[in-house]
Amino acid sequence: MESAFDHGNRAIGADGSPLGSGKPEDLSFLCSVINSSKLQKVGIGNNKFGGVFPKCMGSLSTTLTRFSASINEIIGEIPEEIGNFSNLEVLHLGANSLSGAIPSNLRNLQNLAVLILNQNNLGGTIPSFLGNLTKLLELYLEGNNFHGQIPSHLSNCRSLDQLDLSENNLSGAIPPQLIGLSSLAIILNLSCNHLSGVLPIEVGNLTALTAFDISNNLLVGEIPSSLGDCIALTSLRMGGNFFHGSIPQSFRWLGGIEDLDLSQNNLSGQIPAFLAIFHSLKLLNLSHNKFEGMLPREGVFKNATGTSIIGNNELCGGLPEFRLPTCISKSFESGKIHMVILSTFVISGVLGLALILAFIYLCWLKKKVTEQVSSSMDDSRRNVSYGTLLKATDNFSPMNLVGVGSFGSIYKGILEENQIAIAVKVLHLAHHGALKSFIAECDALKNIKHRNLLKILTVCSSSDYQGSDFKALVYEFMDNGSLERWLHPNASSSHGNELPKRLNFVQRISIAIDVASALDYLHHQCHTPIVHCDLKPSNILLDVEMVAHVGDFGLAKFLVGSSLDSVANQMSSMGLRGTIGYAPPEYAMGCEVSREGDVYSYGILLLEMFTGLSPTDDTFRDNLTLHSYVANALPKQVLEITDNILREERESHLGPYTPPHWLSKSDGIFQECLLMVYNIGVACSYEVPGRRMSISGVTNKLHQIREKLFALGLHG
Incomplete structure (x- = not known):
């Protein structure tokens, strides 16, 4: 093992090397490094190490920040001595044969960011003290024998973005505090448990989540419409529950979804047409529900291998590959055709009227500019004179020109009255649309105030010394x-x-x-x-x-x-x-x-x-x-x-x-x-x-x- 040490004995690395024989003494070599005071990382994953963790582990350096022994043949319990490593940030013991409960001393690992204990034989309840590990980013406990309820204290992990508790024996309701933890951004997997009750409406707080799996539980009730707020989802799996009612219309906002599984529930109603325009949707499983009506023929529904609708006996239409009966035509179709024709005539008339009104509006616009500017600015933003701006910008000197846009040039200036630095946007009134731009900007800025919006100080709507119209907007100068x-x-x-x-x-x-x-x-x-x-x-x-x-x-x-x-x-x-x-x-x-x-x-x-x-x-x-x-x-x-x-x-x-x-x-x-x-x-x-x-x-x-x-x- 000495060749696996780095310079200064800061790390032991044997990940992926063909080390270990599955014997009880395989991990005894750890005792040889207990005097390495600078040891920071131990990585012995993806090997064949067997046996139990030796008691000497408690004497390893407290500077240890990462310990990984995943994908081995390690048995026994997780040693409580791991709780001594107060600087530990990553603990990865997944894919072994560890048993027993999560030791209480792990509550001392206040710097822990990643805890992976998946695919073991761990049991007992999930300890509530995990909620005190407030720096936790990733928690993987899937594939064990944990029972009891999901502790609501996990919601205290405000930075948690990955949580997988699947394939256990968890029961009871899903805690609303946890399902509403907005930090969850990558994965939330609660599948293959015995969770019951309804899906809390707080699920709508998971706006950044990309993968959500609650399949194969005992959940009931309607799918909450708030789930449509989870607009970052690419994978949503809810199959194997007892949900009833229709697919919420709010699902229309899940346009980035790639994998949607609602199979083996009691859902009913028509399949929403918006699913056919989800261009990212590649896998859709609606099988074994009570959907009825016409099956769409576009989008994912053109892919009979990527779409499953078996077990919905009231569906009709769709591509021949689905082998559904032909839909019976509705008598109102002819009426719809007449409505389309009538609508066409109405729209044509409206557009013609709009063109006439637009012409009248353009003739009226210039006359109303001064009045509109005046009403757009409150008393704190009264008109400033042309001469004031001329002096502030040194006669609009090219040396003070800081930018040129579509409708105006921007100059830096200093107001003589209070020595405030300003940015003056002088409108190019000869340019088509400049006048309208001036009014639009005044209207938009007159009643809004936000720290991230450019603050307008005043306006100038007058004439220059040659008698030509002059209009400018004056802003705070941005250094x-x-x-x-x-x-x-x-x-x-x-x-x-x-x-x-x-x-x-x-x-x-x-x-x-x-x-x-x-x-x-x-x-x-x-x-x-x-x-x-x-x-x-x-x-x-x-x-x-x-x-x-x-x-x-x-x-x-x-x-x-x-x-x-x-x-x-x-x-x-x-x-x-x-x-x-x-x-x-x-x-x-x-x-x-x-x-x-x-x-x-x-x-x-x-x-x-x-x-x-x-x-x-x-x-x-x-x-x-x-x-x-x-x-x-x-x-x-x-x-x-x-x-x-x-x-x-x-x-x-x-x-x-x-x-x-x-x-x-x-x-x-x-x-x-x-x-x-x-x-x-x-x-x-x-x-x-x-x-x-x-x-x-x-x-x-x-x-x-x-x-x-x-x-x-x-x-x-």
Whole structure:
């Protein structure tokens, strides 16, 4: 075993080596290293070690951070002496023949992040003290003989993102506190137990969860509609229970689902048509229920091998491979045809009337500008004079020009009255749409207030010294400029001597959280929801503390009378909104703006922030997009597609020394966080609006990523 020591006796590594004979004394070699005061890691997994853990284990160094002996032939009980390793972060004893209960001394492992005891013969109840291990990220106890109820104390593990208690003898109800633990982001598996009662509505809190399995239990009642809030799910298995009622309509939000199993329940009603438009859905099992009506013929229902509907005797139609009876035609079909024809005439008339009204509106618009601007700004934002802005910007000197947009130029200035630094956006009124942009921005900003929105200080709506119309918006000046200048300094900077700008991992996550928080406020917390319509790096400004502020509301739109449902299917006469590369594809087809459109732009922005590639980069040709580029690379090429600055940060954090035979935990978490970011970006930028992630779910998941990075010692 000496050859398996690293320099300084910090680690013992024998993972995967053909060591051990299955004899009782196999693990006695551990006693030879009890004097290694610097020992940090022991890895002897995937071997043939037999026997029991020796008593001398209690004398191993207290500096031990990782102990792995999985996939061996070890018997006996887990030694209580393991509780002496107060610095232990990973304990992996899975796939052995260990028996007895989980020792009470494990409560002392307050730094434990990963506990894997799966596929053993452990018994007794799951101890409630596991809930006191508040740093726990992963808990795997599946494939044992645990009985009794699931302890509600596990909900105290606020960082827990992976929990597997399947294949045990657990009974009783699912604790609402646990099923509502929003940190669970990767897997929650409670299958193959004897759990009873209803599925708590708190399940809707699992908005970041990707895999949920409660199959083969004794659960009853209807499927709670709140399950539709778990929009990050890719696998949902609920088969082998006693659920009744219909499939909730809220499931329409689970557009990223790949594997859905509702088999062997008492579900009834018609199969929802929205399942046929879930492009990610590859496996669908609805067998042995009481579904009725017509079987869809599109999407997953075109795949007879990936879809199972046997045991539903009231179904009809579908592809011939399903061997279902032909559906009886309904008498109202002819009536529907007449309604379609009538609707066509009505829509044509409405569109004609809309064109007339639009012409009248354009004639009236310019006359009302001054009145509208006045009503848009409260007393604290009175008009400032042209002369004041002229003096503040040194006659709009090119030296003070900090940016040029579609409808205006932005200058840095200093107000003489109070020496406040300001950014002045001077509208190019000769440009088509500039006047409308000015009004839209005033309207959007007059009643909103959020720490991540660019604050407007005042406006100027008057004439210049030549008598021409002059309109400008005055904002707080953001010391660190736009996100565009940080992501692409060479392309966006007009200052040749400017030092390269570098954003680390935590800074990028924090900026992403700031932008998501701003969107969540605009979409869901304003009295009238607002869609920004032009989210991109140049419209995100960073203050002196690197807090992000979303600006430029020149294309913003109010969703007047909107509900929580998307308005993306309503037709718009306003043409394309947004910027090429960031505007969602449905806008190009004439669809009305929507919250989902902003989410698409956000997804592209997030992918750009971590790959360092603009969506209009020359890399993206022949139908290759930033979305598909990232989606095709995941999960194996997560580092290859990442910005070089972040890869350098990873190498710097790992340091020059990595022990042999060990996969660095830090590197694993670093890459896991990157993968989570890319999955969010991809989930936000799907072509189909209904499949996109909710912005509130995005914010929640990004907070979890930042907490993981903080735990690694990474900071902004």
